Amino acid sequence: MRQATTILTIDTTRQGLVDVTDQIARWTRDQRLTEGLLTIFCRHTSASLLIQENAAPEVRTDLEAYFARIAPESREYEHDDEGPDDMPAHLRTALTQVQLSIPLIDARLALGTWQGIYMFEHRRRPHRRTLALHLIGV
Amino acid sequence: MRQATTILTIDTTRQGLVDVTDQIARWTRDQRLTEGLLTIFCRHTSASLLIQENAAPEVRTDLEAYFARIAPESREYEHDDEGPDDMPAHLRTALTQVQLSIPLIDARLALGTWQGIYMFEHRRRPHRRTLALHLIGV
């Protein structure tokens, strides 16, 4: 049984979903395991992770619009130190997740045909984000 | 340390929660480990996983009604290729999760007394769904 860890850096340019599937699959492949478990951990409270459809781009537009609607900027929050997109970013992070684990089977991540891995940037301005990756297996 | 993986197939007949606890506990038991970690990964973007109360059936009725209300079919989405239940299915998947990991202690999944494992089918028509399972331990 072997393990590997790394920190991936993602520079975001805008609010919304960033496809990180290739970057994560490439690092996983480089570890040359055939069976195991990959864990992705987002080290932030205003960005999160989401597995979603990688085909129709409208799904991502609708997802972004939906989260903007159920955790809106327009409400008055007690916490607004960093502007109106600050507290909604924490809420959208809470509603999605900061961690995902995906089995590795036959040297491939067991993602479904339509599944992509996305980092969800909830702040308006560009941010440097880091993901901690952990892989265990044989 | 040992590992095992499998793909479980779940045929859903309707929108809503499907109890998969027994099927998952049985496969786990068959691997004959006493301490470890089980990971369940749902390979879809319009079905998800949820741990919820396994006693009162009204909890599940209320849960289904709640998700139908906060991510409703009636709204206009950009993405509706597969009908009005298409985009809400993606949203309800995003609000719940596609992955769960449960510790195995003394040869039993560490579920609480009232916890059951459910697959949440978000589409109206029957679907063949697959879950990837990974177990590691001794």
Added chain:
Amino acid sequence: MRQATTILTIDTTRQGLVDVTDQIARWTRDQRLTEGLLTIFCRHTSASLLIQENAAPEVRTDLEAYFARIAPESREYEHDDEGPDDMPAHLRTALTQVQLSIPLIDARLALGTWQGIYMFEHRRRPHRRTLALHLIGV
């Protein structure tokens, strides 16, 4: 490769977020591993886990107020056996999560600077809660 498991008991006194970071980090440190994966599993359907900002306390006030608003007590639910805070507790658990896994790198949990681990008590009265912990690594 080694494993360790334990059950942590958390006595809650009120509805809201309880910081469990220190208790979890201490147990993890006591296992004396340098690289691995920690999994936390909340064994309840009316309490959940959340990673959120550990600095400004207003973030937690706003989070609690937000979940009280999107899964309110005032609605009529079919399930209300244990009072008006019963069903909303299940909904808020479903919207957040009952499991978190965090990589261990260089003998430290790979939490970001502003991330704390919280147990989210959704019931009004005090409860004795248990978390199952699993750690694997070297």
